[in-house]
Every structure is written in structure tokens, then in C-alpha cells.
Amino acid sequence: MRQKTGDKHSAILQAAVQVFADQGFAEAKVAWIARVAGVATGSVYNYFESKEDLLHSIFRDMWSRILEALSELAAQEEIPSAERLERMVDAVFDRFSADSNLARVFVNEQSFWMHKWEGDLSDLFQRFMDLLEQTLHDAGLKPGMDPRIQRYLVFGAVRQLIHQWADPKCPFSRDAAHSQILLLLRSLTTAG
Amino acid sequence: MRQKTGDKHSAILQAAVQVFADQGFAEAKVAWIARVAGVATGSVYNYFESKEDLLHSIFRDMWSRILEALSELAAQEEIPSAERLERMVDAVFDRFSADSNLARVFVNEQSFWMHKWEGDLSDLFQRFMDLLEQTLHDAGLKPGMDPRIQRYLVFGAVRQLIHQWADPKCPFSRDAAHSQILLLLRSLTTAG
Amino acid sequence: MRQKTGDKHSAILQAAVQVFADQGFAEAKVAWIARVAGVATGSVYNYFESKEDLLHSIFRDMWSRILEALSELAAQEEIPSAERLERMVDAVFDRFSADSNLARVFVNEQSFWMHKWEGDLSDLFQRFMDLLEQTLHDAGLKPGMDPRIQRYLVFGAVRQLIHQWADPKCPFSRDAAHSQILLLLRSLTTAG
Amino acid sequence: MRQKTGDKHSAILQAAVQVFADQGFAEAKVAWIARVAGVATGSVYNYFESKEDLLHSIFRDMWSRILEALSELAAQEEIPSAERLERMVDAVFDRFSADSNLARVFVNEQSFWMHKWEGDLSDLFQRFMDLLEQTLHDAGLKPGMDPRIQRYLVFGAVRQLIHQWADPKCPFSRDAAHSQILLLLRSLTTAG
DNA sequence: CATGAATGAGAATTCATTCAT
DNA sequence: AATGAATGAATTCTCATTCAT
Structure with a gap:
């Protein structure tokens, strides 16, 4: 066959x-x-092309799919902005929940390589961060909070949860992780 | 010579x-x-012993110093718990602000190696996370928030800020980063 | 290329x-x-596998071939035992006469490595020594001679001749060496 | 002290x-x-001078002492030549019996290094072999035996016994080894 | 396109030897 | 003479990549 x-x-x-x-x-x-x-x-x-190209392709696919999902979300203006934020995080979460190996690659290699590669991939990631910033802004951050910086906090927080969750010895469930990240998001917005 | x-x-x-x-x-x-x-x-x-031992030593020194600083803080019961939390984050921030190369090593290598090494170093990190959990608990998290999980969110958020800040192209100042992380901490506690 | x-x-x-x-x-x-x-x-x-494996393979091939030749000889019961002994020595001699480099490797490295490796190779060598012992016994050693010990004497004597012969400056011919070792063998047996 | x-x-x-x-x-x-x-x-x-010089010194001392003992023996013309031969072998045997580590060094390194070093040490060894040849000749080898070659056989046989004896797992006693080598010597001489 | 043996540049590590104290 | 930290040349083994089939 x-x-x-x-x-x-x-x-x-x-x-x-x-x-x-x-x-x-x-x-x-x-x-x-x-x-x-x-x-x-x-x-x-x-x-x-090379071993490095393999990793690059993995990241490109990963971020492409995530961006695709998020772009759809962003376009749905009928959804309240606060909910859009939560759904964005859900989408990212879902992507990695579906593939814990991908989660581990993301956690271990992204920081180094995203910095090393200065090309299309950074742009993809940049667009992701911009979307996150816009969504945070729309959702209404608390007074004094700068979405340009808070987006990194949120991204870092989510990244770390993915890290823990991808570890086979992780003591908490995916759902618990998910609900805790939602609580954090709500506490960042005036609604919280 | x-x-x-x-x-x-x-x-x-x-x-x-x-x-x-x-x-x-x-x-x-x-x-x-x-x-x-x-x-x-x-x-x-x-x-x-080896190239790997070099990295291990770097991490051991780093976490030892951080833990030492945090242990002192934790012992000062006269400080309000909410302030202790902020000072903890300050201490971590200070450690990496003082050495952006160390910050980059931390950001790029910690995830992978801390998982690979299952020895004393994990214990050190574990103690750090336990201190963070205790401090979050003392500071009074908002209803529903689980300090066992929120500590990862906080750690991830701080880690990501350090990541951005260690990048020469980082557009925001150390102080801006610092004040934004404090805002996040406050929004997690009932006081916020 | x-x-x-x-x-x-x-x-x-x-x-x-x-x-x-x-x-x-x-x-x-x-x-x-x-x-x-x-x-x-x-x-x-x-x-x-490694440089050492290279040497190991050389020895394994060498002893395998020798044992193969000797096993054939041992099976030929129609040959008088005294002659079998001489033919055994001939076989060993022939193996090294055909390849003086192999002879030098044997002479220089065998003692050390056969002791260091405790595995299959020692077994091969042990079988060789057992065959030699049996043949010495069958050939009829002189009164008082213990084949368990005499085999080492014979082996050592042959080894040393190979040593000399493999030296380009060796003053005597392969045939002279051969006839002298036969004389020694005969003097060990009652026939001698 | x-x-x-x-x-x-x-x-x-x-x-x-x-x-x-x-x-x-x-x-x-x-x-x-x-x-x-x-x-x-x-x-x-x-x-x-160097690591190699260490080994060289070990061999020089070893052969010097052996030659010294043998020279004394050779000078005692009142001793029957057959007995002198046996005493020569005894002397060599004694030297290595007294120091099994030295025996192992001799067995493992002598072949290679004696060939590599072309200086005084070879001369020492040569003198030893010449003494052995002379003694074999005096002792009266059997008809047809060439002392120029038989000396190697005897040397090799003795060397191999030393090899076995220096191994902690050696199954036979020093005395057994000794008596067997004497039997071989006697069978080489007309007296045998 | 598929294969996997062949390639050779490259790097961690070792250790005999030196020499400032 | 005694010391032992410092040296750096030297070598085994690895593995990404190529290419003849």
C-alpha cells in the first residue's frame, strides 16, 4: 500500500x-x-531543506492555524469583545491540547528560534500578538493597564499553563487550567 | 602565557x-x-565537569540567589502579604534586570533543561513555586482562583516580560514592565 | 568522491x-x-562500533578461523594423535605466516585485551586451549606432565616463534622455526 | 615524616x-x-623524563636485576650445566613471583616496547637471550635442536606461565607451574 | 521521488607536560 | 626539589547532508 x-x-x-x-x-x-x-x-x-527547516515548518503550520482560527473570531463582530478574548485563549488552548507533543516543542523551542529567525515567522507571531493586543483593548482593560504590555503577560501566562499541562505529571486537569486562565482574563478587564 | x-x-x-x-x-x-x-x-x-555542568551551575547559582532573597522576604511577617507578593516579583525582576544575558539564558533554556534534569535543581525551582503559591494565597486571591494554578500564570507572565525586556529591541522600559506586572498582581487579589 | x-x-x-x-x-x-x-x-x-570494536573483530575473526581449522582436525580420528598435534601447530603457524601484520597484532595486543574483554572472545580462546590440552593428552605426554599446564608452555613457545618470525630482522626461516617447534613437541611426548 | x-x-x-x-x-x-x-x-x-621513560625505567631495572642474577649463575662453573639451566629459569620465575604487578607489565607491554625501543634495553634483553642460548647449548639439547631458536621457545613458554600465574584466577600453583617448566627443560636436553 | 551508504567537517573532552610559586 | 593549576594539541566519534543507484 x-x-x-x-x-x-x-x-x-x-x-x-x-x-x-x-x-x-x-x-x-x-x-x-x-x-x-x-x-x-x-x-x-x-x-x-534541512533539519532546521523542519522546525520552521512546524512553527509556521502551528501559527498559521492559530491565526486562521483567531482571524475568524476577530471578524465576528456580533460577539461581545470580552467573550472574544476568552474564545481567543480557548482557540490557542485547543490547538495545544490536541497535541501535547506540539505543546512541548512550542514551550521548549519557540523562545530561542522565534528570536533567531527574523523572517515570515516573526511576522506571523507579530500578527498574533497584535490581534491579542487589539482584543485586550476591546475587552476593556482596567485603568492604567497598557495592552501593548499586558498582551505579553497574558501570552506568558497561557504559555506556562500549556507547559504544565503538557507535562505527563501535571497534577491538574485541562479544564481546571482553562477555568483559571479565564478568571485571570476577567480580572484584567473592568468587567472582572 | x-x-x-x-x-x-x-x-x-x-x-x-x-x-x-x-x-x-x-x-x-x-x-x-x-x-x-x-x-x-x-x-x-x-x-x-562538562558543558552541561556549566549550564547546570548557572541555573543553580541563579535559583539559589533568588530563593535566598525570597526566603528573607517570606520571613518578614511585618510586611503586609500583598506587598510581599509585589516584592517577590520585584526580587525576581531585579535579578534578571541586572544581567540581561542571564535573562536570555533563563528564557531560552530553562523550560527544556529543568524538565530534563530531575535532581536538586528541580527541587530548588519547586521551592520557588511553593513560596509563590503561599504568597499568592496569603495575599488573598479572588474567589475561585486556585493558587496551585495561578502561580503558574503569574510565573509565566513574569517570565515573558523578562523575555521581552531582555530583547534589545524591546520597545518599553523596565519600569513600564514593572508597573504593568504590579497591576496584574493587584487585579488578582481581592484588593485589586 | x-x-x-x-x-x-x-x-x-x-x-x-x-x-x-x-x-x-x-x-x-x-x-x-x-x-x-x-x-x-x-x-x-x-x-x-568503535576503534576497540575494530580490534575485537580482528581477534574474533582470527580465532574463529583458527578454531574452525582445528575443529576439523580434531574430528579426523584416523590421524594418529601425535600427528594431529603437529598439524594443529601447523595450522596456527600457517594462519600467521600468511599475514605477518596479523601476527604482530596478535603478539602485541592479545595478552592485554584478551584479559580485558571477558566475553565471547575469551570463550573462543578457551576452546582453543581446551583443544590443545586434549590433543596434548591424546598424544601422550611424558610421565609427570600435566596437560592443563603444558598447553600454556606449548602455546607460549609457539607464540614467541611467531613473534620472532613476524620481525623483519628475524634471522631464521619460517621452515627452521617450524621444524624446531616440531622437535619440541616430540620431546614432550613419550614417542620423542 | x-x-x-x-x-x-x-x-x-x-x-x-x-x-x-x-x-x-x-x-x-x-x-x-x-x-x-x-x-x-x-x-x-x-x-x-616522561611517562614512557617510566616504563623504560621499569624494564631496565627488571632486566638489570635478572641479568645480574643470571650472570652470577653463569659464572659458577662448578654447577652442572643442566642444573644451571634450571636455576636460570628459577631466577626469572622468582623475579616475577615476587611482584605479580611487574609480571603483568612484562607480559602486556614487553613485546611492543622492546621492539619499539632500539637502544640499551634491547641490548640488555639480547644479552639475556644470549645467556639463555649458551646455557641451553651447554646443557646439551637433543639432536637437531638449534639453541638459537630453542631459546625463544623456552623464553616464550616461561613467559606464558608467568602470564597465567599473574592472573588472580590462575587455577594452578606457582609450584606446579615451576615443576612443569622443569619437566619441559629436561625433555629438551639429552638427559631428559 | 525513494533510498541509505558514504562523507568529512566539527567539537567535546582528555591528559602529558610545563612552570610560577 | 615540590607542587598542582594551567595549558592546548590531539583524537574519537557524531550526524546533517549528499548522491549514485
Whole structure:
């Protein structure tokens, strides 16, 4: 049963997510990713430029999907802005809940590589942060709060919860994490 | 050319912080750290077991100092608990404000390595998180908020601010960052 | 310049024998072995675990072949036992006469490494010594001689002749060496 | 209690014998030899040129002492030549029985280094072999036996017994080894 | 496109030796 | 002579990447 071309591309990506999550990018071996994906080592290079490109693709896909979801949300003006904020966070949460390996890659590698790569990926992330800022602003932050800075606080808080949740030894449930982040969001807005 | 004077141990550690910050741990070369420290390559191994031990020592020193400062704070019962919380965050902030290279190492490497090392270092970090939880509890979180989870939100928020602040292109001042994190803390407590 | 043809496994082994013979195991460089074998340094590690594994493989092959020859001999019960003993020694002699580099590796490294490795290789050597003991016993040692000990004397004597013979400056011929060892064997047996 | 100068020299030599026996020359660390000898690393170089010189000194002392003993023996013309041969072997045996670490160094390193060093040490060994040849000749080898070659057989046989005996797992006693080598010697001479 | 053996640049680490004290 | 921290050359082994098939 031959795999279709498209399958191989994503099989490799998925394998890379798993191996990067387990070993970290630096320790991950391309040959091992290929093994996990069920292809030959050389085949990886038929689909990706390099090991680094693999990570880059993972991040690009990840942020593209997240942005796509968030852009839809942002367009739905009938939703109250406070609820839009919560739904944004939900969307991010959902993305990582669905794939704890991706969550671990995000947590471990994003800081370093997003800083190192100065290209399209930073733009994607920037758009995400801008959306978050706008939404925070619309939701009505408490007096004195600067959405340009608060967005980082919110992002950092969510990132850390994802970090904990992606750990198999995490003592609290996804739902508990989720409700606590909502409480934080509400306390930041005048409504809270 | 044999260097005898000076504290090589610290010189190497400091050089390592700088090089790890610039290149990332994986890309950092021991020979380059030695060069920066002004010692021979082999001398690094007179003071540290391995490149990884270098990073471990950096983290141990970092968390030891932070914990020391926080332990003092925690003991000062005459300070109102809400203020203690703010001072705790100040202490962490101060530690990294004083050394932006250390901040970058913290931001880029902590997640991965703290998970990989399961030893004394995790304990140190755990004690930090426990202190944070206790202080949040004492400060009086809003109804429904679980200090076991909120501590991660607070830690993540602070971590992210440090991340931004350590970036030379960061558009806001350390003071602005600081006042915004205080606003967040206050909004989490009933007082806010 | 990518070499595809030929048996790299053997080429590397053969090169290793030569280089180990010339430089000694400790002084031999893997890169040099690769050069002699006409392959890239890294290719050595496609076929062998380590430099030590290279030596181990040399010894395993050597003893396997010798044991194979001796086992055949031992099975031929129609040959008088005294002659079997001589033929055994011949077989060992032939093996090393055919490859003086192998002889030098045997002479220089066997004592140390056979003691250091406690695994399958020792078993192989043990079987060789047991065969020798049995053959000495069958050939009829002189009164008072213990085959459990005499086998070491015989082995040591043969080993030393190989040692001398493998030296380019050796003043006597292979045949002279051979006839002298036969005289010794005969003097050990009642027939002598 | 300060050590006298002479003590340090021999303390280092003795430590070197032990460490070379345990680890092999190549794996032995000068720093460890110094530790065992109870001196500083640098002190080794006050008494010896190099690590290799240490081994060289060990061999020179060893062969000097052996030759000294054998020369005495050779001079005692009142002793029957057959007995002189046996006493020669005894002397060699005694030397190594008294120091099993020295025996192991002899067994493991002599072949390689004696070949590598082409100087005074080879001469010493040569004189030993010449004495052995002369003694074998005097003792009266069986017809057809060439003392130029038989001396190697005898040397190799004795060397191998020393090898076995120096192994802690050796199943036979020193005395058994000794009596078996005497039986071999006797069978080589017409008297046997 | 698929394969996986071959490549070789690169880096952490070791350790014999030196030398300032 | 004694010390032991400092040195840096040297080497094994790794692994991302290539390319002949």
C-alpha cells in the first residue's frame, strides 16, 4: 500500500514534532525522525531543506492555524469583545491540547528560534500578538493597564499553563487550567 | 602565557552566560567560552565537569540567589502579604534586570533543561513555586482562583516580560514592565 | 568522491590490521586506518562500533578461523594423535605466516585485551586451549606432565616463534622455526 | 615524616608498576601514578623524563636485576650445566613471583616496547637471550635442536606461565607451574 | 521521488607536560 | 626539589547532508 506524496510530507512533520518533543531540537537526529516517519533518511530532504527547516515548518503550520482560527473570531463582530478574548485563549488552548507533543516543542523551542529567525515567522507571531493586543483593548482593560504590555503577560501566562499541562505529571486537569486562565482574563478587564 | 590571578571559576561562568545567551546552549562552543573567559580550553574542565555542568551551575547559582532573597522576604511577617507578593516579583525582576544575558539564558533554556534534569535543581525551582503559591494565597486571591494554578500564570507572565525586556529591541522600559506586572498582581487579589 | 564498490568491511579490517601492527593499538589513529582503507573516516563507524570494536573483530575473526581449522582436525580420528598435534601447530603457524601484520597484532595486543574483554572472545580462546590440552593428552605426554599446564608452555613457545618470525630482522626461516617447534613437541611426548 | 629523595624515586616507580599493571600503559594516567605514589603530579617529572621513560625505567631495572642474577649463575662453573639451566629459569620465575604487578607489565607491554625501543634495553634483553642460548647449548639439547631458536621457545613458554600465574584466577600453583617448566627443560636436553 | 551508504567537517573532552610559586 | 593549576594539541566519534543507484 503505497503512501501518497502528501502523506509522506505530513508523516515526516508529525514524526519531527514527536522527536523534537522527546529529545529537544538539538539532540534530535534526522535519521531517527525518518525512522519514526517510516521513510528513508534521504527522503526527509525531498520534502524539507534541512533539519532546521523542519522546525520552521512546524512553527509556521502551528501559527498559521492559530491565526486562521483567531482571524475568524476577530471578524465576528456580533460577539461581545470580552467573550472574544476568552474564545481567543480557548482557540490557542485547543490547538495545544490536541497535541501535547506540539505543546512541548512550542514551550521548549519557540523562545530561542522565534528570536533567531527574523523572517515570515516573526511576522506571523507579530500578527498574533497584535490581534491579542487589539482584543485586550476591546475587552476593556482596567485603568492604567497598557495592552501593548499586558498582551505579553497574558501570552506568558497561557504559555506556562500549556507547559504544565503538557507535562505527563501535571497534577491538574485541562479544564481546571482553562477555568483559571479565564478568571485571570476577567480580572484584567473592568468587567472582572 | 599562564594566567594565575583572578577567579577563574567566576570568569568561566560569566563567559558561559554570555555565550549561551548569544548562541544558545546547543550552538555554544566550549572553546569559545574559554576564549571569552580568557583561559585555555582545558581550564574549563578544571572547574566544571562538562558543558552541561556549566549550564547546570548557572541555573543553580541563579535559583539559589533568588530563593535566598525570597526566603528573607517570606520571613518578614511585618510586611503586609500583598506587598510581599509585589516584592517577590520585584526580587525576581531585579535579578534578571541586572544581567540581561542571564535573562536570555533563563528564557531560552530553562523550560527544556529543568524538565530534563530531575535532581536538586528541580527541587530548588519547586521551592520557588511553593513560596509563590503561599504568597499568592496569603495575599488573598479572588474567589475561585486556585493558587496551585495561578502561580503558574503569574510565573509565566513574569517570565515573558523578562523575555521581552531582555530583547534589545524591546520597545518599553523596565519600569513600564514593572508597573504593568504590579497591576496584574493587584487585579488578582481581592484588593485589586 | 564516493566509493561504492568493493567490500568496505574487509578493506577497513585489513587496514586496521596493518595500522595496528605498525603503530600499536593505542597509537593507531582511526583517521589513518580509514585513509589506508581508502574510505572516509566516518565510514569506519558504519561498520564498526568503535576503534576497540575494530580490534575485537580482528581477534574474533582470527580465532574463529583458527578454531574452525582445528575443529576439523580434531574430528579426523584416523590421524594418529601425535600427528594431529603437529598439524594443529601447523595450522596456527600457517594462519600467521600468511599475514605477518596479523601476527604482530596478535603478539602485541592479545595478552592485554584478551584479559580485558571477558566475553565471547575469551570463550573462543578457551576452546582453543581446551583443544590443545586434549590433543596434548591424546598424544601422550611424558610421565609427570600435566596437560592443563603444558598447553600454556606449548602455546607460549609457539607464540614467541611467531613473534620472532613476524620481525623483519628475524634471522631464521619460517621452515627452521617450524621444524624446531616440531622437535619440541616430540620431546614432550613419550614417542620423542 | 619527610621522605628521603631516594624513596620518592622508587615510590613513583612502584606506583607506576601497579598502575601500568592495572590499566595498561596507554590507559594509565600520570596524575594517577602520582596519587598512588603519594606525590604531586609534577614531581613525577623531577625523577623521570616522561611517562614512557617510566616504563623504560621499569624494564631496565627488571632486566638489570635478572641479568645480574643470571650472570652470577653463569659464572659458577662448578654447577652442572643442566642444573644451571634450571636455576636460570628459577631466577626469572622468582623475579616475577615476587611482584605479580611487574609480571603483568612484562607480559602486556614487553613485546611492543622492546621492539619499539632500539637502544640499551634491547641490548640488555639480547644479552639475556644470549645467556639463555649458551646455557641451553651447554646443557646439551637433543639432536637437531638449534639453541638459537630453542631459546625463544623456552623464553616464550616461561613467559606464558608467568602470564597465567599473574592472573588472580590462575587455577594452578606457582609450584606446579615451576615443576612443569622443569619437566619441559629436561625433555629438551639429552638427559631428559 | 525513494533510498541509505558514504562523507568529512566539527567539537567535546582528555591528559602529558610545563612552570610560577 | 615540590607542587598542582594551567595549558592546548590531539583524537574519537557524531550526524546533517549528499548522491549514485
